[in-house]
Amino acid sequence: MSIFSVDYKNRKPIWEQLTDNVTDLVLRGLLPLGEAMPSVRAMAAELGINPNTIQKAYVELERRGVIISIPGRGSFVTTDISALLTERLESAAAALSESARAAKEAGIERERAIKIIEDVWGE
Amino acid sequence: MSIFSVDYKNRKPIWEQLTDNVTDLVLRGLLPLGEAMPSVRAMAAELGINPNTIQKAYVELERRGVIISIPGRGSFVTTDISALLTERLESAAAALSESARAAKEAGIERERAIKIIEDVWGE
DNA sequence: ATAACTGTACTATCTGTAATAGTACAGATT
DNA sequence: AATCTGTACTATTACAGATAGTACAGTTAT
Numbered sequence: 001m002s003i004f005s006v007d008y009k010n011r012k013p014i015w016e017q018l019t020d021n022v023t024d025l026v027l028r029g030l031l032p033l034g035e036a037m038p039s040v041r042a043m044a045a046e047l048g049i050n051p052n053t054i055q056k057a058y059v060e061l062e063r064r065g066v067i068i069s070i071p072g073r074g075s076f077v078t079t080d081i082s083a084l085l086t087e088r089l090e091s092a093a094a095a096l097s098e099s100a101r102a103a104k105e106a107g108i109e110r111e112r113a114i115k116i117i118e119d120v121w122g123e
Numbered sequence: 124m125s126i127f128s129v130d131y132k133n134r135k136p137i138w139e140q141l142t143d144n145v146t147d148l149v150l151r152g153l154l155p156l157g158e159a160m161p162s163v164r165a166m167a168a169e170l171g172i173n174p175n176t177i178q179k180a181y182v183e184l185e186r187r188g189v190i191i192s193i194p195g196r197g198s199f200v201t202t203d204i205s206a207l208l209t210e211r212l213e214s215a216a217a218a219l220s221e222s223a224r225a226a227k228e229a230g231i232e233r234e235r236a237i238k239i240i241e242d243v244w245g246e
Numbered sequence: 247a248t249a250a251c252t253g254t255a256c257t258a259t260c261t262g263t264a265a266t267a268g269t270a271c272a273g274a275t276t
Numbered sequence: 277a278a279t280c281t282g283t284a285c286t287a288t289t290a291c292a293g294a295t296a297g298t299a300c301a302g303t304t305a306t
Binding site: 138175195196 | 263265
Binding site for chain 1: 211227229241
């Protein structure tokens, strides 16, 4: 059972699922910084997916700054995730704000919204 | 300029965009209850979209209880949106909770989350 | 050196789904 | 009667994602 996962039933393209998945694993510390990633072909074999699809995901992961690929050597998890962490922080704040706006629009009371927040942070 | 809108660049299928769009308009009171909807063919002409695509959206809208279609007469906005309103309320609460969980995971402080909520409800 | 790895770069093809095109029918309205 | 309505089909087109196959240059280990 691999820590990498894709879902054919998901509407999101496989290569995009994989980039999100790997980004998440790195940010959660489940993929050690500097660690070697499975090679494109190895990952393809592991997930039963075409190497071209994996390649596309790796290109995007490098563009995002999650991994670094070196021809002949392999792909490695980046050693500096500070930029990634702040990016995620801000996008999460924006998403929360957006979600709150929708909730208000739907008729959620201010008190109920506060309670939802407190419940989550109290878990 | 129609109040109905679709976006070809959106990943979501057109018929699904339209069902969401109409549901939203009804719940926001921008489409009077009991009002006649544009006919399948009229809506198709108005949006420049194939009637079959509109038809698919209308079937889904009726399944959701947003409209009622009567062969030979037309399609009409439902007169009872109470069930729809509570559905939307609960799904918005669930979405907010989920979004809050992600924010916490990303490292958002409890105080900042509360402030985001207060800012939105204070708008 | 040579074999077996790496990432990368192509072209061609397959496939599933959304959207389109066209036709038809029965009921309602005017 | 003419013209609307929703509904039900089949056939076709269009597009994007995924696959298949090949190739090349750089690295690594034997």
